[in-house]
Amino acid sequence: MALRKTVLDAELLSLSQRWQSERRDLATVPLEHLAAAQEGPGLEGVVSDRVTLKLVTAVADRSRAASWVRERGGEVISEGGSVLVVELPAEQVPELEGAGILRAEAARTLHPLLDQARGDATGLDRALGTVPSNGEGVVIGIVDTGVDYTHPDFQDDQGSRLELFSFASRPQGQQVSSFQEFDRDALNQALQGGGNIPQGDPNGHGTHCLSIAAGNGRGSDGQFRGVAPAASLVAVRSEPLLDTHTIYGIRRTFELAGERPAVVTLSLGSHLGPHDGTTALENVIARESGPGRIVVIAAGNEGQDSIHWSGDLLEGQDLLVPVAINDPQFQFVDVWIPRGDEVDVLVETPDGVQFEADGQTRFTPFGLFEAHFRQDPINQDQNLTFFIVQGQQNQTWQIRLSPRSVLHGEVHAWAGTANPGTSFNLFPGAQEREFSVGIPATEERAVSVGSFVSRNGFDSVQGSLVAGGLQVGQLSPFSSGGPTRYGFLKPDIAAPGQFITAALSSNSDLAGNQQRQHPLGIYSTIQGTSMATPFVAGLVALLLQREPELTPEEVQQRLRLTARRDGQTGRVWNSGFGFGKVDAEALLNYTG
DSSP: OHHHHHHHHHHHHHTHHHHHTOOOOOTTOOHHHHTTOOOSSSOTTOSOSEEEEEEEEOGGGHHHHHHHHHHTTOEEEEEETTEEEEEEEGGGGGGTTSTTEEEEEEOOBOEEOOTTTTTTTTTHHHHHHHSOOOOTTOEEEEEESOOOTTSGGGEETTEEOEEEEEEEEOOTTOSOOEEEEEEHHHHHHHHTTOSOOOOSOSSSHHHHHHHHHHOOOGGGTTTTOOSSTTOEEEEEEEESOBHHHHHHHHHHHHHHHTTSOEEEEEOEEBOOSOSSSOSHHHHHHHHHOBTTEEEEEEOOSOTTSOOEEEEEOBTTBOEEEEEEOOOSSEEEEEEEEOTTOEEEEEEEOTTOOEEEOBSOOEEETTEEEEEEEEEOTTTOOEEEEEEEESOOTTOEEEEEEEEEEOSSOEEEEEEEESSGGGOSOOSTTOOOOTTOOOBTTTOTTSEEEEEEESOSEEEETTEEEEOTTOOTTSBOTTOOOOOOTTOOOOOOEEEEEESEEEEOOTTSTGGGOGGGBOTTSSEEEEOSHHHHHHHHHHHHHHHHHHOTTOOHHHHHHHHHHHOBOOTTTOSSSBTTTBTOBOOHHHHHTOOO
């Protein structure tokens, strides 16, 4: 059944991290069971009793689908537009074909993707000298690894600046999440040594990002203040970083904002999906966005990683997609073929043995795999999803596409692994930056952000460090490029993302990196489109402070019209810079 396969495909990816540190004998374990495996030393109780799913329906069928879930002992966690996030008894999953449900997706794992940035690189400080703005009256929300609510940059004279801190967690070995919420009173009590609130940000990524958007610089005498230092804050610590938690965070931020304008900053993404705006997360972003409701998303850091492949179908010729195994624990390939083209699909092991893409678990000397070939029920395109565990590194598989008739012909594929550290060079010979923008930055209504270099050196406790080979103003080498699979022009804009100094979460993973730690001790310097994104989110907050009803399309238009174009960007749009470098001075002085 198509929906059943879709659920398993998504679950396999979301569970991949469980296997990257394990050394289990998988030779007799079907991949279907791996989809619900529990962590622990053995395989006892591998089937989870309940699962969290995203259900995409027609808007008119949403209520019927919600009733169907409740009648079968499930719970609707969140709903709106055409997407429901539900918790459902596992035995009910095979029955999902009914109740008007078009697509079912399990929770998918996402990967987390200032002083100089405020200066000549963007003109922000000059702009604020003539157009004073600080984000007051605007809510900025973030879903990430968390936020260190004890950091001075997230406090003011009244205590915590966070209106809400939420800990969204899915315990190890489970398929459902819990959501703990702590309001400002609880946070203030914790700041005074009382209460029992989980650690804000054990990783440090989210703290750094929110500081860029809205830190007030209290710990640095204003030097490392963010773009909108007076904004109200909502922070979701997501553990693990799941799209179901992201949907919750977007909806919760906009709900808490009430009549106030709000912007959500997301420095996260993945590549399992159609890259066309039809996933559940993209659907939620499209429908929840609107006047005074803006979502800003990192384009991704895969510009050099060869995680995308494309080719053209020609009648009478087989099209071969080479797949290099780079992670022995888990790897996926997601191939998308336009509706109207008719193809036969085979998967070939490194020694040339061929298998049909029939969804069966296959055991080979080169690894265990499943390959599902189906028509997607929403976009009607054809999709091959290939998963492999215990693959042999440095071996190359092939996916063979044999056209029977060709109407469009353009084929795209994306690949990924369980570990971001091994998710590169997955398609031998693929060098292009194009089409590497991650989901959900592919959503048309989102503001998608790439990164450029605003400085090539920084101060740390180990002294002043300079990165050779980087020119100020150039596109960051890692920055992902567009367009999307359907040709939407993403990213929209590029912003400073290289060597950005911002708040450091105490007792976090980042705090252990002495080379990146600023001499003040409570700031660190890192890079990525993750850093460029909250800078733009902060600018959006400044726009909304003055014009609280701006729509996503109006914000995108202003960013494009005021973007800086120069010899480095070339004529725009281009795949890396989008419509150019963000120009805060021109943006905040725009009067069109």
